[in-house]
Amino acid sequence: MLLSLTDFIVILIGAVVGLIMGLTGAGGGILAVPALVYAQGWSMQQAxxxxxxxVSAAAAIGAIEGLYRKLVxxxxxxxxxxxxxxxTLLGVQLAHRLSQQWLMLAFALILCAVAVRLVLQLRTPDNADGPRSALAHINSSTGRFEWSFKTGAVIASIGAVSGFMTGLLGVGGGFVIVPMLRHYTNASMHVAVATSLLVVSLVGSMGVGSALLSGASLPLTLSAFFVITTVGGMVAARRIAVRLPPHQVQIIFICLLACVAASLFYRVVN
Structure with a gap:
């Protein structure tokens, strides 16, 4: 069966989304949503x-690999x-009540805020950021969090924020989880990425269910193409990511955020 131009574009977008997710632990949804809006002519609510x-399917594959490497x-x-x-449920309900332009503007502003935060973090070496400013600590001997009420509150707050963004913007939430883990805990970039992928797979699945219950529909053939190629990109990227220094992974993520935010601002004003 010959592929149509639409199918080819979806395959290309899926592969790129998977690669970005595998490298950064995030960026899949923030790239996939605007890419599908541009390529398919959909609204953000459709995409x-x-x-x-x-994103959820690919994140699950990446999380399994992270668990195997004991990074999660x-x-x-x-x-x-x-x-x-x-x-997540609250975010889905709000998304259906907002206009297309307001959603795009909110998306772009959030991406800019995350990018600025990550740029500031680049000034601090990966192995020295935790003891000075972290609210929740990973024990260097055990590799596990030192659990307390404060640690639980910090981790739960990160989950709540990422869940709301997942429902509101249709993204995995990794673009929130990774920088917040890096800022509020002493997790390394690779640990933050791997842990983010597991959260994205779990929360993203709930987001899909919520969207379907709210009346959203999935075009089966196109969705299947997109899932398969995104998973393929994720598998390839995870093999690359373990060979890249955390500093380089963070720079890739920042560049991605800036590019997507700029494109969304352009779309809003035009």
């Missing part, structure tokens, strides 16, 4: 469930997923 389905802090990931469940 969200398709993007979120692919799975207790923290489970807490973030539980804390993000109700905010």
């Amino acid at each position: 969200m469930p398709v993007a979120l389905l692919a 802090r799975y207790r923290a990931a489970m807490l973030m997923a539980v804390a993000g469940s109700l905010p």
Whole structure:
């Protein structure tokens, strides 16, 4: 069967989304949603469930690989997923009440804020950022979080914020989880990325379910193409990511955020 131009574009977008997710632990949804809006002529509300389905599936594959390499802090990931469940539902409901332009503007402003925060973090070496400013600490001997009420509150808050963004913007939430883990804990970039992928897979699945219950529909053939190629890109990227220094991974993420934000601002004003 010959592929149409639309199918080819979807395959290309899916592969790029998977690569970005594998390298950064985020960026899949924030790239997939605007890419589908541009390529398919969809509204953001139409693109969200398709993007979120692919992002969740690819994140699950990346999380399994992270668990194998013992990079995932799975207790923290489970807490973030539980804390993000109700905010995800609230975000979905709000998204259906906002106009297309307001959603795009909110999306772009959030991306800019995250990019600025990550640029500031680049001034601090990866192995020295935790002890000075972290609210939640990973024990260097055990590789696990030192659990306390404060640690639980920090992790749950990150999950709640990412869950709300997942429902509102149709993204996996990794673009919130990664920088917040880096800022409020002493997790390395690679640990933050791997843990983020597990949370994205769990919360993203809830987001897809919420969207479908709210009346969203998924074009089956296009969605299947998108999921398969996104997963393929994720698998390839995770093999590359472990060979890249955390500093380079963070720079890639910042450049991605800036490019997507600029394109959304352009779309809003035009």
